[in-house]
Amino acid sequence: MRAIEPRFPLWTWGLPLLLVVSWGMSLSLGAFKIPPLEMVRILWEAFRGQPGDDVASSVLLSLRLSRVGFGALAGAGLALGGVCMQALFRNPLADPGLMGLSSGAALAAAALTISAGSLPEVMVHPLAIPATAFLGGLFTTGLVYRVSNRGGRIRVESMLLMGIAVNALCGALIGVLLLVADDAQLRNITFWSFGSLGRVGGTAMAGLGVALLPAFVLVWMLRHPMNLLLSGEADAASLGVHVERTKALLVGCSCWMVSLVVAWSGLIGFVGLVIPHITRLIFGPSHRTLVPASLMLGAMFLPLADGLCRTVIAPAELPIGMVTALMGTPFFIYLLIRRGVRA
Amino acid sequence: MVKIKIVLITILLFAGISYAETRVVSLGSVVTETLQALDATDSLVAVDASSELSDEQSSLPRVGYYRMVSTEGVLSTRPDLVLGTEDAGPPHVIKQLRQAGVDVELVTAEKSLEGAVTRIVDIGKKVGKQEQALALAQPLKERAENPVEVLPSAPKVLFLYARGAGAPMVSGTKTGAAEMIRLAGAENSVAGFEGYRPLTAESLVASKPEVILVTTNGLEAMGGKDGVWSLPGMSHTPAGKEKKIVVMEDTFLLNFGPRTVDAVDQLRSRLTE
Incomplete structure (x- = not known):
């Protein structure tokens, strides 16, 4: 196989190119009309260190640019989180949500929203909700991981079942919280869970980038073990893979990336499931291409979806989680039907 | 002669622009209703989804639910003033609008006669109609001071x-x-x-x-x-x-x-x- 592969296959130059184009497109989408030439001027001025002080400049530079940037990071993180989970479960229908991550984050965010009135001021800091959601996601995934880890061996089936149990429990607890919430809290919880890329400013985004990059690199380093895991744990072990260590790293990376993203954005469904899957359909199952291509497709898809959110009902805005779920769910159903046909 | 005309027209145009009214976005049906009662709706350029508009203004853009507006959506209507109740938001959007140089005035959201009086007076001040606003709020003030008696049947x-x-x-x-x-x-x-x-x-x-x-x-x-x-x-x-x-x-x-x-x-x- 290797011999007939060109030195620079399509994805190594085609995807980065598309990535830049899609970011440009996303930057140009929005309720506030900014003509392309104007956009170039504003970006050029900012690049030279003299950003304009008109409204168009501030829309482009302080609103859209950070949304595209966060969208790219979040899309990449969610997609790679999906890649890790699908490699771990050896199942293309796996999703970080399976390990109770999103529901744990949502539960923590809801709990904080409801108790915010009775907490000291430090706790209602703007960082409080992301931090709590992040810890909530880590906690539930950690719990699932601990329970399914028997004597240093992770049993994938029990992890799956435990994930379902934790999801159900978190769902029920959120239900209880919604029941005791007052109107304003109810609304805040609903808005948070819909998801938005608009809550992240420049500094937070830089921090997120710094936190996410090592995980991206680590996933890339795990590409060979992930490939070998596809043929089963026993085979992978006989080929020299530290199976348990790899599995632990996969859970860790996925959990780290997705918790970070979800903590800031709220729930954004189906990116982690659909993007790796599309990538596999186009570029094949090898993680050597799957990892970088998923990363780039994720970084492409989410900013574009967010561009749609900003324009479809402008000047009002759609929640991003709704748009990705609307686009992702039909695709998921299609996948299920296709699998059924094949079987 | 043509030159003079052009100069005159230019001056008139610029004069027109500088005297143009402030562009107002209203967030909250009570704010829109108050502006209507104060006859101050000419400057409205957009309203939230809950506002009720007269037939002539029914084509004004809607910026979504007033608790969940988007910064860019509001900015796209190029407002000078965003007038809403304290419930308008979310908070990061209010902050971003202020950073973009828009004057954002949030009036009380209190659901009471006293709250209504404060709200009307504050909105009136902001749109330069203090006297009308005081007159408009007068019956509410009187009612707050002299509430009606409890109905004998108290259903x-x-x-x-x-x-x-x-x-x-x-x-x-x-x-x-x-x-x-x-x-x-x-x-x-x-x-x-x-x-x-x-x-x-x-x-x-x-x-x-x-x-x-x-x-x-x-x-x-x-x-x-x-x-x-x-x-x-x-x-x-x-x-x-x-x-x-x-x-x-x-x-x-x-x-x-x-x-x-x-x-x-x-x-x-x-x-x-």
């Missing part, structure tokens, strides 16, 4: 609200509806909790309402009067037996704006019918 009123089919909510204490019931001289049949809760058959029967109060939109969502009377438990309440229901238009009943004294009087008279 127990239950306010029901629904956004979609199924799952109607009941109003407990400390809501706009509860305050309207109190102002009209009646009694809220539910006193056990604050805010809105989902309706249950048993609590409905236990609260023994004599009159059901709903809004026009709420009634529609519950499937009309028949829908209300067929709610589980309703037939065992005094209101259900006598089919006593008062329907009032949503913003008229719940806005706490310039029309609120009329709304209180109307509610009072219809409760005693």
Whole structure:
């Protein structure tokens, strides 16, 4: 196989190119009309260190640019989180949500929203909700991981079942919280869970980038073990893979990336499931291409979806989680039907 | 000659621009209603989804639900002033709008006569119509100082609200509806909790309402009067037996704006019918 592969296959130059184009497109989408030439001027001025002080400049530079940037990071993180989970479960229908991550984050965010009135001021800091959601996601995934880890061996089936149990429990607890919430809290919880890329400013985004990059690199380093895991744990072990260590790293990376993203954005469904899957359909199952291509497709898809959110009902805005779920769910159903046909 | 004309036209154009009114975005139906009562709607360039507009202005862009507007959406209407209640948001959007140089004025969201007076006066100040605003708020102020007496029968009123089919909510204490019931001289049949809760058959029967109060939109969502009377438990309440229901238009009943004294009087008279 290797011999007939060109030195620079399509994805190594085609995807980065598309990535830049899609970011440009996303930057140009929005309720506030900014003509392309104007956009170039504003970006050029900012690049030279003299950003304009008109409204168009501030829309482009302080609103859209950070949304595209966060969208790219979040899309990449969610997609790679999906890649890790699908490699771990050896199942293309796996999703970080399976390990109770999103529901744990949502539960923590809801709990904080409801108790915010009775907490000291430090706790209602703007960082409080992301931090709590992040810890909530880590906690539930950690719990699932601990329970399914028997004597240093992770049993994938029990992890799956435990994930379902934790999801159900978190769902029920959120239900209880919604029941005791007052109107304003109810609304805040609903808005948070819909998801938005608009809550992240420049500094937070830089921090997120710094936190996410090592995980991206680590996933890339795990590409060979992930490939070998596809043929089963026993085979992978006989080929020299530290199976348990790899599995632990996969859970860790996925959990780290997705918790970070979800903590800031709220729930954004189906990116982690659909993007790796599309990538596999186009570029094949090898993680050597799957990892970088998923990363780039994720970084492409989410900013574009967010561009749609900003324009479809402008000047009002759609929640991003709704748009990705609307686009992702039909695709998921299609996948299920296709699998059924094949079987 | 042509040159002079061009110069003159240019001057006129620029004069026109500099005298152009400030561009206002209103977030909250009570704010829009107040601007209408103050005859200050010419400067409106966009409103939120809950605002009601006159026919001439019905084509104004809508920037979405006022608690969840988007920064760019609001900025795209190029406003000088964003006028809303404290509930307008989310907070990071308000902050971003201010950073973009837009004057954002948030008036109180309190659901009471006193709140309505403050709100009207503050909005009037912001749009340069102080005197009109004071006059507009005067009846509300007088009513706040001299509330009506409790109705001799003091009927127990239950306010029901629904956004979609199924799952109607009941109003407990400390809501706009509860305050309207109190102002009209009646009694809220539910006193056990604050805010809105989902309706249950048993609590409905236990609260023994004599009159059901709903809004026009709420009634529609519950499937009309028949829908209300067929709610589980309703037939065992005094209101259900006598089919006593008062329907009032949503913003008229719940806005706490310039029309609120009329709304209180109307509610009072219809409760005693």
